[in-house]
Amino acid sequence: MSWSILNIRERGGSLVRRACLALLLALSGGCTVSAISPQTQEQQLPPNWVQDTAAEPAPAASGWLRQLDSPALDRLVEEAQASNYQLAQQRARVQELRQGVIAAGADRLPxxxxxxxxxxxxxxxxxxxxxxxxxxxxxxxxxxxxDIWGRLGDQQRSARLRYDSGMAALRQQQLALAAAVATGWFDAIASRNLLALLQRRLDNVSDDLDVLEHGYRRGLNEALDVYLSRNTVADSRASLARQRQLLQQSIADLQLLMARYPDGRELTLDEALPALETATPAGTPAQLLQRRPDIQQAWLDLLAADAGLAAAHKARFPxxxxxxxxxxxxxxxxxxxxxxxxxxxxxxxxxQPLFDAGRLKSEQEQARARVLQAEQAYLDTVYSALAEVESRLSAEQTLRQRHEALLESRANADIAYELSFQQYQRGLVSYTTVLEAQRRAFDAQTSTIEAHNEVLANRIALYLALGGDFARPAPATT
Missing domain, CATH: 2.20.200.10 (Outer membrane efflux proteins (OEP))
Structure with missing residues (x-):
């Protein structure tokens, strides 16, 4: 009888040991958890851009700021990178995240x-x-x-990934700031060119008015022609005043990016809008995933959320x-x-948590939902970036064609205006014909300046959409 009792005890102890071993194996097997779908990790992208006209795709180049060939712009971008308030705010955010990594790592040590x-x-x-x-x-x-199950390690990994995400966000802000300064600089130059054009137009129509008034006093011109010319002069003065305000606002916006007092003054605009002779290489869609900091940021946010899910899962273990x-x-x-x-x-x-009214399980499901949110945000960022590049590549072609057509239109409109005024002085056409030719010449000149600036703005937006660096890396020193 005593032997059977002992045997039962030994068998019971063996069953307990086996149950404990099975529990440990089950728990260790459940240590690896991820909610990121395989389709998200392996994106199926086309080999080339649809809107890219290059015969063979070339890697997108870095250092695009040099391609704009503007020494003054280089200095402004450098100043903005050092002084911009929003950029300084993100740098402070990165420092906060770095300290979070240290704090998370401290939990793993005695x-x-x-x-x-x-x-x-x-x-x-x-x-x-x-x-x-x-x-x-x-x-x-x-x-x-x-840290038997790696919960604290997952928390530290999540903190490290959030820090890396903050660094990617900082890089994206640096690129966006450089693009904003470049766009603002050329906007200001275009506004100055339009102001000079309006001033010349006012001078021309004022000279025309003097000629008409002199002819009217001699009985050569009609009063209607004089009043029409006076109306044109008044409209030109109004347009000139409005353009002065637009120029001041463009300069103030640029000053704000550089953390200067936005008074709309004290900015020398002594450069012309640069000509872009060659198209920029765009690389491939797959390369875009490594080049764009915002895509890298979204991916790191997804990995950080997934590490948080693993930590929430392991919080239910002993x-x-x-x-x-x-x-x-x-x-x-x-x-x-x-x-x-x-x-x-x-x-x-x-x-070992035994009863918490479902709190730990709820926290795990919340972490899983955050992973799903981050996954969709990542996919949205990727496909929005792809759409942006395709759109900018398409606009690169159409804007160039439009600018070239407007250059031809401006040349024809200028000649037509000169001929119409000469024929009016000979009495061959009415003054209404002169006004129409004058309006077309002015519109063509205005559209040419605006189209040139649009070409530059789209090229800068394409540089930003392709990612990469705006400045060339410094040469390696030995």
Missing amino acids: ALSAAVDGGRQMSLAESGSEVYRESWGASLDLSWEL RFTLAGRAGSSSSALHDLVDAGLSSWSLTAGLA
């Missing part, structure tokens, strides 16, 4: 703290006299959670902790150091 306490107590002796006693103590406390304490005590403070260790303890603990 924590050691020292404490000193003292007290004084008064009691009455049998004789009625007061007796004072002092007690002093010092201790060292050690606590350490063993936690192993070690705790130690060593200390000494003395009745006098000056004897505390010499007292030596009078006590020490070392304990190990295992804690």
Whole structure:
């Protein structure tokens, strides 16, 4: 009978050990968890851009700022990179995330703290006299959670990925700022060119008015022609005043990017709009995933959320902790150091959540939902970037064609205006014909300046859409 009881006990112990082993295997098998779909990790992209007219795709080049050939713009971009407020804010954000990595890594290491306490107590002796006693103590406390399942490691990895994401966001802001400064610089130059054009137009129509008024006083011209010319002069003055305001606003916007006082003044616009002779290489769609910082940021955010899911999953596993304490005590403070260790303890603990009303499971499902959100945000960023490049490549062709057509239109309109005024002086055409030719010439000149600026703005937007760096890397030094 005793043998059978012992046998049952041995068999029961074996079953318990097997159950514990099975539990440990199940838990260790559940340590790896990810909610990122394989389709997201392996994007199926076309080999080339649809709108790219290059015979063979060439890698997108870096250092696009030099291609704009504007020394003044180089200096403005450098100033903006050093002074822009929003960029400084993102740099501070990166420093915050870096400290978060350090804090997350600290949780994986033992924590050691020292404490000193003292007290004084008064009691009455049998004789009625007061007796004072002092007690002093010092201790060292050690606590350490063993990261058996890797939960703390996942939290540190998530923090590291968020830091990397912050760095990618900083890089994206630097690129966007350089593009904004370049676009604002050429906008200001175009506004100055339009202002000069309007001033010349006002001078021309004023000269025409003088000629008409002189002929009217001599009885050669009709009063209607004089009033029509005066109306044109007044309209030109109004357009000139409006353009001055637009130029001031363009300069103020540019000054704000460089953290200057936005007064709309003190900016020398002594350069012409550059000509873009060659098209820029666009690379391939697959290369875009590595070049664009915003895509890298979205991917890192997704990985960080996935690491957070793994940590939330492992928070439901048992936690192993070690705790130690060593200390000494003395009745006098000056004897505390010499007292030596009078006590020490070392304990190990295992804690497994049994009932929390579904809190840990809910936190895991929240983390899973955050992964799904980050995954969709990543996909949206990728395909928005692809659409942006295709759109800019298409506009590169159409804007160039439009600019070339407007150059031809301007030349014809200028000749037509000169001929119409000469024929009007000979009495061959009415002044309405002159006004129409004058309007077409002015519109063609205005459209040419605006189209040239649109070509530049689209090229800068294409540079930004393709990613990469706006400045060439410094040569390596030995």
